[in-house]
Each structure stands twice: as C-alpha cells, then as structure tokens.
Amino acid sequence: MAVLLETTVGDLVIDLYTEERPRACLNFLKLCKVKYYNYCLIHNVQVSILNSLFFCRQLYGDQARFFEAEKVPRIKHKKKGTVSMVNNGNDQHGSQVSICCYM
Template sequence: MDNPTVVLKTNKGDIEIELFIDKMPITAGNFLKLAKEGFYNETKFHRVIDNFMVQGGDPNSKGEDTSAYGTGGPGYAIADEFVEGLSNARGTISMANSGPNSGGSQFFINLVDNTFLDFDKEPLQSKHPVFGKVVAGMEAVDAIAKVETGERDIPIESVIIREIIVKE
C-alpha cells in the first residue's frame, strides 16, 4: 500500500504532505482520520517561529480569543510512536505534545533540521514523533514562517487551513 497524501489548502498556498502510515500507523492514522472528518477545517497556524517551525491543529484557533490558542485537541490523546531513522528534518511534520503520550491533533512542520526534538535525544522530556513530510508546497510553509507574529508567537495576520484534501 502506498502512503496517503493530504493537501492543506491555506491562505498562503497549498501544502502536500505524505503521511507515513507504513511506519507510524497510530500517529499518521490519527491525523488522517481527523483530516477526513474535517477537524482541521478553518483552524489556524497559531504558533509560528521563523527558523524553527510552524504549528497548527488546535480547534480553539477557530475563534478570535487567542488566549485559548495552543490548548485544544480532539478530546483524547494518542500513544507516542517512535521509529528509528525518522528525524525532525526540514519539511517533516511532527506531533506536538506537552509530554509523553499527550499528542492529539496539534502538529508542526519543521522549517529547519530540528534534530534536538528527536526521540533519541536526552534529557528531553517531550519528544515529537515525525509522521510525514512535505512533498510539494514547501514555499507555502516558508511563506507562513515569514508572517509577522505577536505575543506567544501568534501570527498578527491569520494563517488559515481552509480544508484538507485527502488523496489515498
């Protein structure tokens, strides 16, 4: 079976991502399920740090109350899943979390090689499972990285995921 791809349709351009279902069935499968349900539609990239990463996937980012940005999820957490050889390199997508087995819907796309986030680095408390990679549209990711941000790295001008198209 070929890995599925998804297209994030944003107001900064389209981002096509291959999901590593073959290596990361729990994490990639969860993202795929949420994408199919429309969970990510109209959410924002709520945390943008140039030369590091862009983060999205929080349902609380649909509203205008930025104090709640970064705190939402799908109402459950998934088990951490790590595979040797998958590194937080530029263009990879990883599960955001606040500690072991706390991932849900929030994700980030690495703008540079952030290998210090990999599961085999110590004494990192929070490790971030890589579950896919950008295969087209990295220029859109780079455009998101350049937006002006304010408090808590929240973009001044909203960067919105209009919808995610699943290509299986």
C-alpha cells in the same frame, strides 16, 4: 500516501509515513476526514533553529483524545516540510501538528 491541505496562503501536500507511524497517520487522516483542521489558525510561529507552525483547536474539549507516541523507528525532524504530531509531555499525541520550516 499523501494529504492535500488547501489554505488561504497556498496548498500543502503532506506525505504520510504510514508504515513507520501507523497510529499517527490514522489519527491525522480521521481528523482530516471530519474536517477538523478547517478554519484552524496558525497560532504560533517560533523563530529559532526549527521554525514551527502549529494548528490547534479543541475538538473534544476537556476530554481530548490522545494516543501513545510512536518512537520506533526514529524519524529525524530536520528536513523542510516535515510534519510532526506535537507531544503533550506525557509521551502522547493529540491533534496538534507542527511543520518544520527550517532548512
């Protein structure tokens, strides 16, 4: 399954690992369905081994909806175009995503 994100700088097609990361994919699809990422800005570009673009907006205010991180099977985030949910530090993911730009 794939999702098309239309942006002002071009379109992004995101392939989803629905079997490996069912909760993350379901969460991402729900956020897309309610147009959560519409008008979100890229708020951080990190120049390092892994360049990341983060999309962020608080949909739920202080009561953000987090879900437990899925770790098995392990997926490497070294391929250009890999999209990942950002971990909040407590092994939970929310709505923030990063896109690997390193190749």
